[in-house]
Amino acid sequence: MKSFFPANALSLLLAALALAGCQPHRTAAYQGYLEGEFVAIAAPLAGRLEQLAAPKGTRVTAGTELFRLEQGAELAALREAAERLRSAQARLTDLRKGQRPSELAALEARLTQVRTAAELSGLELARATKLRETAVLSDDDYDRVRLNHVTNTTLITEIAAQLVTAQLGARPDVVAAAEAEAAAAQAALDRAGWAVAQKSQSAPRAGLIADTLYRAGEFVAAGAPVVLLLPPENLKVRFFVPEAEFVAIKAGATVLVTLSGRPTPLEARVSYLSPQPEYTPPVLYNRENRSKLVFLVEATLADEVARDLHPGQPVDVTLP
Structure with missing residues (x-):
């Protein structure tokens, strides 16, 4: 069968196809934005705000x-608790x-006196025993x-016990109650x-x-955030990947983030891969509807880079 294409037209078409095949493949860019996970600093106790030491926009250290x-x-x-303690x-x-000490000294003196009396009465008993034998x-x-x-003799035992008790102090149960x-x-x-410490954060x-x-001067309820802190490690890149390309992205993989002006x-x-799609059609997942599905992916930046960025900035993310 005779061809309907002129020879020169066919040559131009083949050349164009060959040129198109030699051009490099462009990697798709995924749209996203920067998002910050803020740390809400609050006091567990209520009170009037006396001083706001770090105004908005200030960079602070730990x-x-x-x-x-x-x-x-x-x-x-x-102060009251310290005095009670x-x-x-x-x-x-x-x-x-x-x-x-004065009470202990009195008991010791009494014990000495009773011992002397017992010694004297012992001598008298010895003499009385001899006299009784001779009638x-x-x-x-x-x-x-x-x-x-x-x-x-009995008084010696009694006062000696009183002295030991006085030296021992209070009864164990009384001491235990005082310890508690x-x-x-x-x-x-x-x-x-x-x-006191919780009133300053x-x-x-x-x-x-x-x-x-x-x-400053306003009343702050207990647990109400006063300051929103954004650590650099809490700034994340959030972007959305179509369902067909989602399987190619793995946790820990490196991605390239492009921002305006850089x-x-x-x-x-990549630090997080969403297990669920962001958009689910109200019908079965046929081929046409699956093309509409996108999955959320999060990635983290180095702290020294993230500290100069701001939440809300739009980004384009590509795979290297």
Whole structure:
């Protein structure tokens, strides 16, 4: 069969097809944006905002004071708790000591006196025993001397026990109760110190003060965020990939991020792949509807790069 194409036209068509095959393949660019995951800094206690140390737009380092609420009531409670602890510890120390030195000295003197009396009554009993053997001393007089010596000997045992008890201090159960009271006072002091510390909040990490939600003098409810902090590691690249190309992207893979005004793309690492599509048609997944599905992918940038970027910036993401 004779061809309907002129020879020169066929040559031009073949050349065009060959030229098209030699051109490099352009990688598709995925559209996305930068998003920040803000850290809301709040105090667990309520109070009037006394000082806002870091205004909006300030870059802070970890440990920098961000704001401070009024602390009058908490400081008063701290002083009260400290005095209660001092009182409980003094009472516990006193119970462990036993009686005062002057009381102990009186008991020791009384013990010496009773020992002397017992020694004297012992000599009298010895003489009375000899006299009774010779029938010079009556039985009544002998019994009187003997019982006096027994009384003095018993007093020695009694006062010696009193002296030992006075040196020991209070009973164990009383000391245990005082120890528990001192421990409770220490816990109250710790709680009061914690309350004072919570009225002043510092940056947990370095980052940018993205926003401040209160002004000095305003009342802040307990747990209400006062400062929004954006650490550089919390800035992420979010982009959307069609269903047909989603399987080619793996977690940990490197992607190139292009922003307006930057001559060279930035490298980012894929950190998250959405398990669900962003758009689901209300019909079965036929070939036509599957082409409409896109999946969310997140990637992270190096901290030194992310600190100069801002949430909301549009980006184009390509695979290297």
